[in-house]
Amino acid sequence: MSTFDISVVGPEDWPAISGLFEPKGPVENCWCTYFRMTAKERAACDPTERKDRLRGLVEAGERVGVLGFVDGVPAGWIGVGPRQGFPRLRGSRAAKPLPGDDPERIWSVVCLYVAREHRGRGMAKALIDGAVRWARDEKADAIEAYPEDDRDPVAGIDRSSFHGRVSTFQSCGFTVIEPRLQRRALVRKDLR
Template sequence: MPEFVPLEAGTWPLFERLFGPGGVQGGCWCAFFRLTGPEFRAAGSTGRKDHLRAAAEAGKPLGLLALVDGQPMGWVAVSPRPDNPRLARSRLLASDAPGVVWAITCFYVDRRGRRRGLAGELLRAAVGYATEHGAEVVEGYPVVNGNRPPADLYHGTVAMFTDAGFTMVEQRGPARALVRRELVSAR
């Protein structure tokens, strides 16, 4: 049974161990959505890592780690949508949801933890985490099953989100979708 812990200063070493020295996916360090395009390119892998570490040390909500027997096995990035400036600039990921919106932008599961349903458990934990922090709506931007290579599954799949109570708002292009789960009636 996994344990889910937020990424913060005290859990940073676990995150670093999970992501390894390269920062997963070409040195992203899960900063892709948290930085604008020019900022992301200029930062390089080291700058991206430093950016995320500084946010963790400042206590910003960033996401959750899945620990299995005390070992980091998975990650989900979940945070307030405004903390992800790339979402606002993307035609594909634009949203008009009212209220306090949180975004689930990324999943990573270590190869030792794959094919065990851990990503789905991370998704459910992320919704709970967002709810505890005042989210009224949680959005995701998954791939439409079968229309993307396996390397793009870090966004999750539509089926995974709908199984967790999300509704498909609309398909965006041939390969992506906007999904949403309302937690509290928008005011």
């Protein structure tokens, strides 16, 4: 039986991240930089520069997410951290703060990726649980995400989305706060 190991990214993890994300970074050469840059910064970066940017953060010791391994092989990733560390969220309708929110106390899940050969085996849930543990250890008040809303079986969802699914987050104890955009929802877990 396979075992999952989940850990917060450290400076020594670049080879594992690179191996998991190659060759395309994983979603359209994003390299988990979409929310880490303003729209103007991102437009000025090509895929190689995005890869180098993530590599620089990781190797500098920036804790940018959580990695999942199956029997020692990189199998999944969740981009997560304090909301303030994601400039692209400031203008996002999907991530619009609620009245009374203190953005410095809320963490955001911005990317969820599981390698194709490891899907359907619980890795996404293990990654989300790892992100929740990390946010709780760092004394966050809440952790939220902006996943595809799959609660209506006839609604079309983007199967290539890197946001995850509402049902997966619900299985990890997140609550749907409200629908957002056409097919997305704001989900949140209180950590206090």
